[in-house]
Amino acid sequence: MSHDSNPRRLAEQPLPEGCTVSRRRFLEGIGSAAGLLAAGTVPAIATVAATAANASESVSGEPEPGGGIGYLAEANQSVNYPGKPVHYAEPAGDQKWGMVIDVKACIGCRRCVYACVKENNIGRNAGFTYIQVLEMELGKVDVEHGVLDYEEAGRPDKWYMPVQCMQCAKPTCVYGCPVIATWKEPDGIVVIDYEKCIACRNCMVTCPYDARHFNWVEPEVPKAEVNPKVPLEEKAGVVEKCTFCIQRTRNGQTTVCTEACPVGARKFGDLNDPESEVSILLKTRRVWRLKEEFGTEPMIWYVG
Amino acid sequence: MAIVSTTRPGVKRFIGVDFDLGSLRVAGPRYWAFVSLLFSLVALGVMAWGAALTEGGSVMAMRDDYPWGLWFANYMYYVGLSAGGLVVYASVHLFGAEQFKPLSRVAVLQAGVLVMLALLGIITDMERPARAVWMLLTPNPTSPFVYTGSAANIYMIICFIDLWILITGKGGEKLAFRMTLIALPFAIYLHTTTAFVLALNKSRELWNSAVMVPIFLTSATASGIALLLIVAYIMQHYRVLELTSSMFRSLATLLATVIIIDLFLLVVEMLTIYWPTAAKPGHTIRFSHFLTGEYAKFFLPVLVMGIIAFALLASRKNRHMPAIQITAAALYVVAIFLKRYSLMSMGFVVNPLGQYAPPYVPSLVEVLIALGLAALGVLMMTVAAKVLPLRVPEEEHEAEHRAAHTDAVAVGSLEAG
Numbered sequence: 001m002s003h004d005s006n007p008r009r010l011a012e013q014p015l016p017e018g019c020t021v022s023r024r025r026f027l028e029g030i031g032s033a034a035g036l037l038a039a040g041t042v043p044a045i046a047t048v049a050a051t052a053a054n055a056s057e058s059v060s061g062e063p064e065p066g067g068g069i070g071y072l073a074e075a076n077q078s079v080n081y082p083g084k085p086v087h088y089a090e091p092a093g094d095q096k097w098g099m100v101i102d103v104k105a106c107i108g109c110r111r112c113v114y115a116c117v118k119e120n121n122i123g124r125n126a127g128f129t130y131i132q133v134l135e136m137e138l139g140k141v142d143v144e145h146g147v148l149d150y151e152e153a154g155r156p157d158k159w160y161m162p163v164q165c166m167q168c169a170k171p172t173c174v175y176g177c178p179v180i181a182t183w184k185e186p187d188g189i190v191v192i193d194y195e196k197c198i199a200c201r202n203c204m205v206t207c208p209y210d211a212r213h214f215n216w217v218e219p220e221v222p223k224a225e226v227n228p229k230v231p232l233e234e235k236a237g238v239v240e241k242c243t244f245c246i247q248r249t250r251n252g253q254t255t256v257c258t259e260a261c262p263v264g265a266r267k268f269g270d271l272n273d274p275e276s277e278v279s280i281l282l283k284t285r286r287v288w289r290l291k292e293e294f295g296t297e298p299m300i301w302y303v304g
Numbered sequence: 305m306a307i308v309s310t311t312r313p314g315v316k317r318f319i320g321v322d323f324d325l326g327s328l329r330v331a332g333p334r335y336w337a338f339v340s341l342l343f344s345l346v347a348l349g350v351m352a353w354g355a356a357l358t359e360g361g362s363v364m365a366m367r368d369d370y371p372w373g374l375w376f377a378n379y380m381y382y383v384g385l386s387a388g389g390l391v392v393y394a395s396v397h398l399f400g401a402e403q404f405k406p407l408s409r410v411a412v413l414q415a416g417v418l419v420m421l422a423l424l425g426i427i428t429d430m431e432r433p434a435r436a437v438w439m440l441l442t443p444n445p446t447s448p449f450v451y452t453g454s455a456a457n458i459y460m461i462i463c464f465i466d467l468w469i470l471i472t473g474k475g476g477e478k479l480a481f482r483m484t485l486i487a488l489p490f491a492i493y494l495h496t497t498t499a500f501v502l503a504l505n506k507s508r509e510l511w512n513s514a515v516m517v518p519i520f521l522t523s524a525t526a527s528g529i530a531l532l533l534i535v536a537y538i539m540q541h542y543r544v545l546e547l548t549s550s551m552f553r554s555l556a557t558l559l560a561t562v563i564i565i566d567l568f569l570l571v572v573e574m575l576t577i578y579w580p581t582a583a584k585p586g587h588t589i590r591f592s593h594f595l596t597g598e599y600a601k602f603f604l605p606v607l608v609m610g611i612i613a614f615a616l617l618a619s620r621k622n623r624h625m626p627a628i629q630i631t632a633a634a635l636y637v638v639a640i641f642l643k644r645y646s647l648m649s650m651g652f653v654v655n656p657l658g659q660y661a662p663p664y665v666p667s668l669v670e671v672l673i674a675l676g677l678a679a680l681g682v683l684m685m686t687v688a689a690k691v692l693p694l695r696v697p698e699e700e701h702e703a704e705h706r707a708a709h710t711d712a713v714a715v716g717s718l719e720a721g
Contacts, residue, residue, distance in 0.1 A: 080444065128368055134657060144589055144658035163657060172507060178449035179438035198435040199361075201371035202449050208507035210657045213368050216361040237360055237431040294506050 069282045072098070073271035075297060076169045079184040080177075088231055089243075090250040092187035095270040096299075097244050099255070100281045101162055103304035105265035108133050108153040108160030115260035116164075119245060121230045123219025130242035131164040131257060132210065143290070159304070162266075163290065164257075165190060165211035165242035166298030173203035173212060182239075188271075188299055189244050194231055197238035204239060208291050209298075212241045244268070271299075320472040327690045335690070342683040349676010352669045353428045361431055363669045369661035370652045374670045375429040377648040378677070379422045381527075381641050383456060383498050384520065386418035387491040388528010390463070392555070394488040397481045403551045409470050409694045410539060411532055414685070415491070416463030421681045423456050428673050448504050452497035459494045462487050471693055495524050502651065509586035510651045515573050522566035527640035529559045530613075530633035535685070537630055544689045549624060556629045560617035563636060567610050593653050594646065598663045602646040609639035 073096040085091040113131045116122070122129060134146035135158045146161070153160070171190050174182055181196035182203060204212045218236040226232060229247040245255040249268070253259075258266040269276030281287070287301040309317045314326015356363055366373040393411035395401040404411075427433050443450045466483045469475060499520035502511035533555050539545040576582045577591045594603040613632040622628045649664040666674070688694065 082442075132657060142658075143656075144585060144654070146658050148657065148659055172505075175444075175446040176449075176505075178444055178447040178453065179435075180442045180444045181438065196435065196438060198438060199431045200449060202447065202501075204368065204371040205651075206505045206507055208656045210368075210655050210659075214361065214371060216364070216367060218360065 069271065069279060072096075072169075072282070076188040076271065076299060077184070078186045078188075079171060079174045080180050081183050081185060082180065086185070086191050086193075086246060088229065089191075089246040092185045092189070093250065094187075094272065096188045096272050097167065097249060098188070098269065098271045098278045098282075099244070099258070099300045100267045100278050100285075100287065101300060101302050102265040102267075103159055103161050103302050105263045105304075106133075106160040106162060106261075107263060108135060108150070108155075108158070109262065110153065111260045111262055112162060112257035112266065115256045116242070118225060119227055119230070119248070119256040120243070121219065121221050121227050121232045121235070122240075123215060123217065123221060123235075125217055125220045126213070126215060127217075128213035130211070130213070130240075131162050134161045134163060135159075136161055141288075141290075161290075161302065162257075163209055163211070164300070165244075166209055166290070166296065166300045167242075167244060169297035169299060170295060172206045172208065172294075172296055176202045176206035178202060185246075187250075189246050189249075190241070191243055191246065192239060192241065194234035194238050194240070199237055199239070201239065208294050208296060212239050214239050319468070320474065321468065322693055323691050324693070325691060328687075331690060335686075339683065339686060342679045342686065345679035346676050346683060349673050349679065352672035352676065356428065356669055356673065357431070363667060365665060365667040365670060367661075369655055369659070370649060370664040372648060372652070373429075373664060374645075374666040374674050375425045377641075377645040378425045378674055380498055380520070380648065381644045382418045382422035382425065383452075383495055384524030384640065384644070385528045385531050385637075386415045386422070386459075386463075387495045387521075388525040388530075389418070389532045390415045390487055390491045390528070391525050392529060392532055392558075394484045394491075395558075397484040398488065401554070403548070403554050406545055406547055406551065406696050407532065407536055409467065409692075409696060410535060410545065412463055412467045412470060412487075413688055413692070413694065414532060414535060415528075416460055416467060417681050417684050419456055419460045419463065419494075421677050423460065424677055424680070425674075426453070428677070448497055448500040452494065452501055455490065455494040455497050459487075459490050462490055492521065495520050502647070507656050508651045509584065510590040511647075513573060513576075515569055519566065519569045519573065522562055522569060523640050523643060526559060526562040526566050527637055529555060529562065530636040530640075533559065533629060533633040534637065537626065539689060539694070542689065545695055549626075552626065552629055553624050556617050556623050556632070559633065559636070560614055560623070563610060563614045563617070567607075567614065570607075590650065590654050593650055597653070599646050599650050599653065602642050603650070606639045606643045606646070609635040609642075613639070 076096045076098075110131075110133055113129050113133065116130050117124070120130060132148055134143065134148060135150040135155075136142065136146050138157060138159060141161075150158075167184075167188055167190050169188070171184055174184055174190060178200060179196060179198055181198065182190065182192045184190045199214070201214055204210075204214060215235050215237055219232060221232060227247075245253070245257075249255060254268045255266075258268040267277040267281055269278035271279060271282075273279060281303060282301060285303045287303045289298045289301055291298075307318065311317045311322055312326075314324065314329065316323045316325055364373060389411045392404050393408045393415070396404045396408050427436070430436060439450065439453055443454075462483070466480075466487055469479055469483055496517050499517040502508070503513060503516035506512050533552065536545065536547055536552070536555070540547050574591070577587050593599050613635040616628050616632040616635075617623055652661065652664065654660055
């Protein structure tokens with residue numbers, strides 16, 4: 001799914017003076033958000049959502065243009081940006097990328113992980129993946145006791161939480177890099193200059209999400225599977241991480257994990273665009289972020 | 305004027321320093337056997353480094369769960385030892401502890417050599433050493449690495465300049481005093497920034513504690529003094545220096561004082577980790593590996609050895625005995641290494657996503673590199689003991705007693721007497 005396929009026009013309708021969120025708006029909000037998340041997989045719900053979305057056309061809108069989330073895109077500024085574009089991707093547009101992951105829908109199948117490995121030329125011998133799916137106990141968000149190497153997915157007595165680079169608005173890795181070999185682009189993507197990284201690995205130490213990984217061996221990818229749009233040899237002996245599929249998202253595509261998810265649990269889009277799925281979910285659903293108390297302002301939200 | 309001149313037979317004078325090369329010629333076979341042993345260790349280390357450069361990081365035991373390994377434990381350890389030795393030298397000038405005066409040249413040499421080892425350790429870890437130039441070209445002010453790296457480099461230069469000033473006597477007592485005013489704060493700054501590399505990570509609960517900095521400083525001072533005490537005994541044994549037993553007693557007293565502060569800070573930290581109103585799960589889970597987990601065999605000895613070392617030195621009756629002093633010092637030098645090693649690896653044992661990693665054990669390549677570096681340090685001290693005039697001339701010593709520092713001497717002689 002791409003981020004511009006959204007039927008709702010909430011932002012355009014001004015809320016009447018003194019009006020709080022009505023019960024009806026609350027309900028249609030939930031309905032449409034659920035529809036967005038389940039779209040493509042559960043047609044029945046999607047139909048309901050579509051109905052709700054149509055209904056919403058005639059209801060009241062938002063108190064302010066950003067819908068209350070404008071400050072998120074605003075906070076998502078570039079950090080340590082040296083002014084030169086990443087050599088393998090287009091220059092940044094005026095988007096601010098963000099992602100919402102529905103952990104209620106996630107079944108822990110790891111299809112996003114496999115798709116990501118293929119898309120981003122992660123060495124098949126590297127021993128890491130950008131995305132790590134944690135199997136968690138019901139009843140708490142207890143990362144300390146999460147299980148990474150679970151064998152059976154989709155257990156009803158567990159829940160699943162994919163973790164990857166959060167493209168933080170206040171990225172500790174970028175602050176920690178001694179040589180400015182990693183920075184945050186104007187569109188919010190944290191990138192690494194593979195030609196500059198001195199391999200001190202301070203970014204790995206300072207990242208609270210274990211999102212950065214070092215190529216201890218030369219990454220090996222079968223010739224037929226090499227993605228020519230993503231560096232490969234340059235990554236030997238340096239740190240790499242999720243880039244929100246910068247080579248795709250800056251060409252109008254969505255991230256490969258979003259595309260690969262069989263239950264549509266991932267939504268990727270532009271925070272600047274009030275009609276993007278991500279913006280609408282942030283406005284209508286109650287979301288949380290991993291380790292919010294650290295103040296890193298991650299740009300991946302969880303909802304469930 | 306020739307750059308190298310001969311002052312006495314066998315003695316070459318270069319940049320104002322008398323290098324006693326003749327003494328190498330008359331050195332005994334045991335000396336040369338020791339030197340060649342060190343040389344072969346250094347050679348092994350160089351070969352291991354070559355393997356690491358050609359094979360890449362896979363020959364190291366470090367992995368994503370342990371992004372830093374033995375080299376980093378050694379970095380903290382050497383920097384600490386270095387800073388500690390300098391405290392003794394600085395106390396000569398700042399606190400008028402004149403009884404340490406005969407040690408000043410050795411203390412500064414030791415500080416310089418150790419911080420050099422720390423820096424070389426970083427280079428051997430880098431897969432692309434040439435890229436280190438970016439540290440100079442585009443330093444990032446929010447990275448603690450920039451501060452500790454630059455501080456270590458500048459500190460090393462300060463140490464060697466200081467040694468030169470001490471040996472040549474250029475600038476007299478005044479310049480030596482000024483150098484102390486620079487060198488001591490720099491030693492503290494260097495070790496504070498090293499502690500910051502660990503402490504300034506909110507992602508690593510175990511390290512993210514402000515008490516990390518004072519603990520680093522006290523551990524550093526204690527281990528540095530302990531190592532200096534051992535080196536001083538060795539130097540005395542081989543007649544490089546002549547030292548009095550009252551000097552060793554003062555050194556031992558200083559050591560005991562710093563050890564108890566070090567242990568106190570550790571207890572304070574442990575209390576905040578386990579006290580029910582303060583305990584945070586992330587911190588408690590990680591620290592518990594120190595006491596009950598697989599790292600207990602590294603960390604419990606730190607506590608045991610620290611307490612034994614203090615107990616040995618605490619008793620006034622035994623403090624003057626060389627055997628007691630050397631045992632306590634050796635215990636603490638080893639204890640601080642284990643502390644650094646377990647602190648480094650324990651910070652990683654549970655990663656930010658709560659995943660447990662089996663204990664880090666350095667690979668052969670890493671051990672050989674570390675041994676090679678340590679051997680290089682001992683080699684430099686061994687050669688310097690023969691070649692450099694490390695002995696502080698008696699007349700200089702006497703002259704200062706009479707000179708301007710009368711008030712300071714009074715304070716110092718309290719300790720000495």
